[in-house]
Amino acid sequence: MHDILFKHLEEKVTLTPGEKELITTFFASKKLKKKQFLVVEGHVCKYLSFVTKGLLKAYNTDEKGNEHINQFTPEGWWTSDMNSFFRGDISFYSIDAMEDSEVLVITSEDFENLTLQVPVMDRYFRLLFQNSLITKERRLISSYTHTAEEKYKHIVEKNPDLIKRVPQNLLASYLGLSPETLSRLKKNVFPGHK
Amino acid sequence: MHDILFKHLEEKVTLTPGEKELITTFFASKKLKKKQFLVVEGHVCKYLSFVTKGLLKAYNTDEKGNEHINQFTPEGWWTSDMNSFFRGDISFYSIDAMEDSEVLVITSEDFENLTLQVPVMDRYFRLLFQNSLITKERRLISSYTHTAEEKYKHIVEKNPDLIKRVPQNLLASYLGLSPETLSRLKKNVFPGHK
DNA sequence: AAATTCGATTGATCCAGATCAATTATTTAT
DNA sequence: ATAAATAATTGATCTGGATCAATCGAATTT
Numbered sequence: 001m002h003d004i005l006f007k008h009l010e011e012k013v014t015l016t017p018g019e020k021e022l023i024t025t026f027f028a029s030k031k032l033k034k035k036q037f038l039v040v041e042g043h044v045c046k047y048l049s050f051v052t053k054g055l056l057k058a059y060n061t062d063e064k065g066n067e068h069i070n071q072f073t074p075e076g077w078w079t080s081d082m083n084s085f086f087r088g089d090i091s092f093y094s095i096d097a098m099e100d101s102e103v104l105v106i107t108s109e110d111f112e113n114l115t116l117q118v119p120v121m122d123r124y125f126r127l128l129f130q131n132s133l134i135t136k137e138r139r140l141i142s143s144y145t146h147t148a149e150e151k152y153k154h155i156v157e158k159n160p161d162l163i164k165r166v167p168q169n170l171l172a173s174y175l176g177l178s179p180e181t182l183s184r185l186k187k188n189v190f191p192g193h194k
Numbered sequence: 195m196h197d198i199l200f201k202h203l204e205e206k207v208t209l210t211p212g213e214k215e216l217i218t219t220f221f222a223s224k225k226l227k228k229k230q231f232l233v234v235e236g237h238v239c240k241y242l243s244f245v246t247k248g249l250l251k252a253y254n255t256d257e258k259g260n261e262h263i264n265q266f267t268p269e270g271w272w273t274s275d276m277n278s279f280f281r282g283d284i285s286f287y288s289i290d291a292m293e294d295s296e297v298l299v300i301t302s303e304d305f306e307n308l309t310l311q312v313p314v315m316d317r318y319f320r321l322l323f324q325n326s327l328i329t330k331e332r333r334l335i336s337s338y339t340h341t342a343e344e345k346y347k348h349i350v351e352k353n354p355d356l357i358k359r360v361p362q363n364l365l366a367s368y369l370g371l372s373p374e375t376l377s378r379l380k381k382n383v384f385p386g387h388k
Numbered sequence: 389a390a391a392t393t394c395g396a397t398t399g400a401t402c403c404a405g406a407t408c409a410a411t412t413a414t415t416t417a418t
Numbered sequence: 419a420t421a422a423a424t425a426a427t428t429g430a431t432c433t434g435g436a437t438c439a440a441t442c443g444a445a446t447t448t
Binding site for chain 2: 435
């Protein structure tokens with residue numbers, strides 16, 4: 001259960017058996033059925049969650065009722081409304097399961113204790129956030145500089161795996177496009193294909 | 195010189211006198227005249243820089259020759275092309291001084307040594323990156339959901355200080371707008387004013 | 389202080405992608 | 419299996435903001 005978590009932690013930092021044991025005690029396991037919510041927009045996001053199985057999505061609903069997907073989270077990745085989790089504000093995003101899923105969750109108080117008791121976790125999350133920041137920055141620049149078609153080509157190339165698991169309308173939302181636009185531009189990207 | 199740096203570090207973590215002394219040895223001071231480059235797009239970004247005076251900008255030039263500003267960095271903030279600095283790739287951004295400025299710089303090897311010798315720096319940067327990530331995420335969602343006018347109103351409200359120091363065409367670039375659009379929408383936001 | 393460079397404004401036109409609407413798959417639930 | 423709900427496609431139209439172009443203003447440079 002925690003094996004996937006340790007595998008990921010140990011890609012970035014070295015852990016002693018004692019630290020591993022301690023880390024285990026901080027996380028609770030949670031099963032989510034498809035469509036079940038982990039966080040609901042407007043509530044406080046109580047958990048930082050590591051996905052061990054399945055696929056979640058985090059999204060915001062704007063004033064006009066349009067949903068904007070912020071993140072897809074498959075196995076081996078973390079998800080949360082960070083602003084809500086770390087600062088206690090109400091959550092801007094809802095997070096729900098796109099498939100039957102399993103997550104390891106930690107509360108913010110426990111997160112604080114974990115980093116104090118196992119300082120190398122600060123290093124792990126420093127590296128994790130550092131990488132996320134690089135990715136997020138790229139996405140932001142891409143949102144300004146790339147055309148709809150370029151954005152689609154790019155994600156197909158970089159995340160072929162994800163494309164297969166995600167309905168097209170939700171992928172459109174993630175890319176900041178309307179479903180119609182994504183449907184149309186596919187013909188240009190794969191002219192010959194069904 | 196390093197005082198501003200310590201003031202900022204100590205907002206997030208506690209440092210012993212010994213740690214402070216050690217930290218000091220890792221940073222070199224650098225003066226930049228207005229328009230001078232700290233990094234040039236296409237080269238490796240050698241430094242992570244803490245601005246102690248002045249104002250820098252980080253920007254990318256796309257295929258069509260348009261500049262897209264990624265970040266304005268005034269005193270008390272960090273700047274770098276993180277992907278280049280941490281991974282050694284060539285830099286996607288250029289960074290230059292918008293005013294005569296002073297920065298404290300650290301190389302990536304020294305950054306690695308710093309975090310190993312002063313582990314609490316991992317915590318500091320974990321917290322720093324965590325906050326940056328929250329901000330960057332908001333900007334990304336905003337780029338999809340908000341109109342040009344909303345983006346402008348928002349930044350005027352949140353960064354009134356910055357607005358005064360930044361020419362309008364560069365602010366437009368930061369917001370992903372053309373200078374013409376920003377000029378026009380101002381009339382709607384401040385109808386009475388000159 | 390004149391000259392040059394750079395930024396801001398205003399007007400006219402254009403276009404990528406959104407929106408509205410209808411039709412046809414494809415899932416999901418019963 | 420059948421019905422109901424949801425997703426994808428296609429067509430027609432609209433629009434926010436970009437682009438092109440000219441003028442005006444402000445700041446640097448010599």
